[in-house]
Amino acid sequence: MRRINIGELNINQKPVKEYFSLELFGLVDGSNISLPVALISNQDGPIVTIIAAQHGNEWNGSYVADTLYNSLILDDVVGRIIILPIANPPAFLQKGRVSSFDYIDMNRTFGFVKRRKPTEHLAKIIFEEFVLKSDYLVDLHSGGPGQYLPIVEVYNSKRIDLALSFNLDKAMVVKKDVGSIILNAEKNGVQSFSIEAGRALKINYDYAELLLKGLTNFLKATGVLKSKPVVKENQTLYKGKTVVPSTISGFFKTELKLGQKVKKGDVLAKIKPFFKSEPTEIINTTNGTVIYLRYEELISEGESIVHIAY
Ligand SMILES: [Zn+2]
Known part of the structure; x- marks a missing residue:
């Protein structure tokens, strides 16, 4: 995989469909934290960031993000799609919700000033380099000690129409936890969606197929993919x-x-x-x-x- 230093990152290049390892910062032992990134960019249009595995044991999202990258055709894209399939690499490598580097839950760190630990540093870079530059954000999750039916959660009730474009049959406006990425992205004007599906340390391939279709339809609804979206009727809005x-x-x-x-x-x-x-x-x-x-x-x-x- 090509390695790019964070200082050389350019998400405005086009046309391009590539994935690379983004070198972020050094740890105390001299080793580096790097982040796998996929960029699909073509013409001028909206920017959509899709992020998975903030919690490193939630594999459904990583699998779907990977599948989505492979399914996208550059000529169909009008804008930019940024995919971060493993947002929290240390936790992912350790197959844990959090990593043993600092035991910090990444999805509770957004919007705070304190940035001392590796997980906080990582979250800050993701937020500033990708989320704040996006028009739309999708954050993929799974359950921990329990299992979710696939559902789209939004913090801002104005997002319901787009939430239904995922065609998951279930959508809900929720009060997200303080420090969560979608709450803080919304505070900065980024239209944000969180998806829960399945359980930790498992890939549910049926759910993954549903999510892949849903994400593709959502991308059409945002205009970043050319064809027209088809939104299922009679979905349940809780x-x-x-x-x-x-x-x-x-x-x-x-x-x-x-x-x-x-x-x-x-x-x-x-x-x-x-x-x-x-x-x-x-x-x-x-x-x-x-x-x-x-x-x-x-x-x-x-x-x-x-x-x-x-
Ligand atoms: Zn999660």
């Missing part, structure tokens, strides 16, 4: 979601399935604390649809069991 945390710690069991409709009063899970003979039932308080479900069988008090969209 008003919000209830995240149900566990009230106790212990061994976790559930009979729920992803996509299942649940009612108030339903048993969501049973959790048996250590050295107690009987489990405690977690009772539902929201009517809605299960869009995220825990599979990890150990749970600590406060960790989430299920997300119910309504």
Whole structure:
């Protein structure tokens, strides 16, 4: 792979379809942090940045980003598509949500002044060199100790029409966590979308195919790809979601399935604390649809069991 120093980065070159390793900064031992970047640029038009694996154990996004790069034809592009398939290389190499360099969650670092640790430094470069120069941002994620049905989340409700162009059947306006990339990109006028699909350390190839089609259609909707988008009708637009945390710690069991409709009063899970003979039932308080479900069988008090969209 070609190596380019950050000082020599030029995202305005065109026409070009290439990927390269961007050399960012040195660590204390003299080794370098580098970032894989793909640039597809042709004619004048919007700039779309697609980023995956801020959390290094979320492989669905990296796989989809890679597949998307290979599927794009330069002649179809009117503008620039920037793909960062592995936004957090140290965490990706360690197959962890965060890296052991500093244990910092990259998607909680945006918008803060403090920039001391490698993950913060990396995030700052990604934000300044790519996100702030973009018209649109797509940030790809998967679940951690649980699994998501594919869903588009936006922070700004004006983005709903474009969110539906992903054709994932589910979209929602959410309050994103402080420090998240889409919240801070929106504050800077970049139209931003976050996609959740599947679970960590797994590639769900069915979801990946859905996401690839969805991303391609979204790129058409932004105008950066030439052909006309086709937006599915009757998609579900959720008003919000209830995240149900566990009230106790212990061994976790559930009979729920992803996509299942649940009612108030339903048993969501049973959790048996250590050295107690009987489990405690977690009772539902929201009517809605299960869009995220825990599979990890150990749970600590406060960790989430299920997300119910309504
Ligand atoms: Zn994530």
